[in-house]
Amino acid sequence: MAQIHPTALVDPAARLGDGVVVGPCTVIGPDVCIGAGTRVGAHCVIEGRTTIGVDNRIFQFNSIGAVPQDMSYGGEPTELVIGDRNTIREFCTFNTGTLKEEGVTRVGSDNWVMAYVHIAHDVRLGDHCVLANNATLAGHVHVGDWATIGGLSGVHQFVHIGAHAMIGFQGHVAQDVPPFMTVDGNPLAVRAVNLTGLRRRDFSAERITLIRQIHKLMYRSSLPLEQAMEQVAALRGSSPDSDADVQVMLDFVAGARRGLVR
Structure with missing residues (x-):
């Protein structure tokens, strides 16, 4: 009772x-x-x-x-x-x-x-x-599994935050935050892969290496986003667990409603 x-x-x-x-x-x-x-x-x-x-x-x-x-x-x-x-x-x-x-x-x-x-x-x-x-x-607002949103952060209407993403302290989140990424600052920007979070969740070294490759293609290659995502799609089959992580990113980018934090 x-x-x-x-x-x-x-x-x-x-x-x-x-x-x-x-x-x-x-x-x-x-x-x-x-x-x-x-x-x-x-x-x-x-x-x-x-x-x-x-x-x-x-x-x-x-x-x-x-x-x-x-x-x-x-x-x-x-x-x-x-x-x-x-x-x-x-x-x-x-x-x-x-x-x-x-x-x-x-x-x-x-x-x-x-x-x-x-x-x-x-x-x-x-x-x-x-x-x-x-x-x-x-x-x-839609927030994926295992995401972390820092204190005093505000997330704008209709924003999507991907799985395993990390929003830093006092984030002003007005665009979609891709999975696996750490963002902070004003204006908000992607800083790196959320390595601490992924390791705490027992992501293998191979999976983390793949996610870092995705980050480099999207944020360090100077490629237009469309071409970067073509390169991300080409990573399928590169490691035992790669297809699922690649697909998570491809689906998120395809469904972005407010543009991506860059």
């Missing part, structure tokens, strides 16, 4: 799984579903059509599932879906989606979300991401 503090206000229609803990003065609305083992701290508000998975840790003073900060929103029944085993620290704001996309804001699993993070409407956050204090994701 769920453990609900006597001062919490949980709507009878809310669905709470086994072992859910709800702290003092927290408010949970009727359309909320919280999976087993999730712990919600004090003074949180979880509202709207919000689904939260299992074994999450939501610290005190969070606003989860409020309507989007979008002036065109007209009260449509949009959603927020959060996966499993996420840590969400203090004073974060996660909003539901809009009908401009599928109507759902999606947060994956195993993410580490620090204090004062804002996840706006229609964001898609992957798995195993780290968002440092005060990171802000505007509407329709």
Whole structure:
């Protein structure tokens, strides 16, 4: 059974799984579903059509599932879906989606979300991401798995951030950030491959060598982007795991919506 503090206000229609803990003065609305083992701290508000998975840790003073900060929103029944085993620290704001996309804001699993993070409407956050204090994701931002976004960074609407990318401290991210790359500075620029992140995730030496070749072709060869990507495509088959990593980059560049950080 769920453990609900006597001062919490949980709507009878809310669905709470086994072992859910709800702290003092927290408010949970009727359309909320919280999976087993999730712990919600004090003074949180979880509202709207919000689904939260299992074994999450939501610290005190969070606003989860409020309507989007979008002036065109007209009260449509949009959603927020959060996966499993996420840590969400203090004073974060996660909003539901809009009908401009599928109507759902999606947060994956195993993410580490620090204090004062804002996840706006229609964001898609992957798995195993780290968002440092005060990171802000505007509407329709897509973030790949294992990405890291530094503190006080702002990500512009519709930007895509690739898997395993690293955004440095106070990044102003107005263009798409390719997978595997580290970016920082003002104006933002690609500095190098995210070697530390890749090594922590047990990328082999061969895979890292290939990704460094991709970086050199895209950012050190002086080739126009189209020609550089032709050279990247030609790297298929050069190492046992090369095809998957090459395809990740090709697909990302092909789908870029706001141009690439250069």
